[in-house]
Amino acid sequence: MAAVTTYREALRATLMEEMDRNPAVVLLGEDIGVYQGTFRITADFLSRYGPRRVIDTPISELGFIGAAIGMAMLGLRPVVEVMTWNFSLLAADQILNNAAKLRYFSGGQVEVPLVIRGPNGAGVQLSAQHSQSLEALYAHFPGLLVAVPATPADVRGLLLTALRGRDPVIFLENAALYGVKGEVPEGDAALPFGQAEVMRYGRDVTVVAYSRMVHLALAAAEQLAREGVEAEVINLRTLRPLDGETVIRSVRRTHRAVVVQEQWKPFGAAAEIAAIISEEAFDLLDAPVERVTGADVPMPYARNLELLALPHEQDIVTAARRTLYRQ
């Protein structure tokens, strides 16, 4: 059985289901209660669960993310909403120096079953401080798990796993996807971390993507199909752990790869994936791995410049053609 729902509704329903099931789940964040949530993910949660479980916080990312880590250490299961991931940088010390490392430097005495969630990446004309994609930053740190759902089914499956796991999860949503619809399996649909999904099969070129870029990759694959090029599209679902195996298995057949990310090119997720391909499938490649990324600039405000700074379907098509030595 599967029902069609939106990315936002999948988030809401999964959070509710776990809150109903497990009294240890508490929510913290700015304007998640009375205001109903900036993106209305937590609308009605306050009246349903009360102020002890739905905690409106001051604008103190360091304070409330740190407090959530402390709650997790004591056995609660806090879910923090960051209004956008840009603001998580205010809590970088808490996330990177405490959440990521506590299990290790306590010699395994403490664990941090914490989920931090919210929208990552560009919106529309939000300019430099509100448009960043921070997945590479967080995926760099051992001790963190990084989920990058692309579809409502991903949201439900990955969030269930996050909420039942024992490690801190960086759960990167995308605001542009909140209204996207898709089929979501009912029942226990938890998706294990580190298992990519092949969204479309093809024999000519492998396109690796995650989060919103998966949708661009699928559109590009449609266009390529009309040219007679069969692109295989892989949705990574999580960056840490990263399912290199599925990528390599695909490249073994296609001998070509395009990796897509919204963030800046240097030191990004695409570089990591390209490196894995070159380490494990060097002899199988018929062309250099292509990277499609955002422009290496702070995000501009003007709409025309912003569009130039973001990756588009056409960039993926062009990159795929290059790997096939076509114009």
Added chain:
Amino acid sequence: MATKRGEAKVRPGAPADADLTAALPWYRLMLVARRFEEEAERAFRRGKIGGYLHLYSGQEAVAAGFLAVLRPDDIFFTAYRDHAHAIFRGTPAEAVMAELFGRQTGAVKGKGGSMHIFDVGRGFYGGYGIVGGHIPLATGAAYALRYQGTDRICLCFLGDGAMNSGSFHEPVNMAGLWGRDGMCPIVYIVENNRYAMGTAVDRSTAVTDLASKFGIHGIAHERVDGQDFLEVQRAARRITAQVRETGRPYAVEAVTYRFAAHGAADLFQPYRTKEEVEAWKARDPILLLEQALRAAGLLDDERVEELRREAEEVVAAAVRYAEESPEPPPEELTRDVYAP
């Protein structure tokens, strides 16, 4: 706000009251902690201990006074000057020393070192290396204790230097908010040893009445003489009972002094004079408690000598244990990054 500063009450011939009798084992523990720090510094000089090493000598009465009244199921957090806190809570000195030596038998299996002693079984939630970084954790932990329907409380030790960071003000404001609903049973204990590394309090904050800084966040507060174990313990007993009862946070500024350098690697201390250090040694917390116990007839020369020897033996055994313990096996490198 009740500001209290008192000298140690030396009352010749005064009868031993219950507090004094109960203080005797704490005198012994403070001797062990002091000796522990001395031997740790020696081992550091011998190259047996690496990294940073921050000694608690001079400040013992603060942690001892509070931990003396903490219930076994209560919890506490502190910063990186954390060896004595563990010892006072009952963590074997062997485990702490072995940690400093980077051994498998250390408190955290040789993975954290001096700054990250943990003993969760005894309610000690660490041991943190980033100044102020543990204050949000302790605040959230206190919320969790109440959320879970218990009457357990949380102590959060912090230094004067931490109070100028956002890591202090953000969670303490939240504690003030949560306290209104009785949801934050925490005692913040500022160990004001007068220097943030080498920067004196009056050079780092315009408001040197540190206790008063909690007032702007709606938290009741007071100042105690951090050299006087009996005074700290009396305050701690009253304050912890109140916090347990109300679920509201409370803050204490314990005025104290660090005899040792900031870190064992600091050979020079250009920020303070030898005379100042010597003057504070006259108010050595162990000496003050010893005087009070002698005055009450609970200690004499012979007993003091015996307890000192015992402390030496405990610490010598800890050093031997650390030296003889194996290093962590290579498999330990990748363990405890994620849940097994």
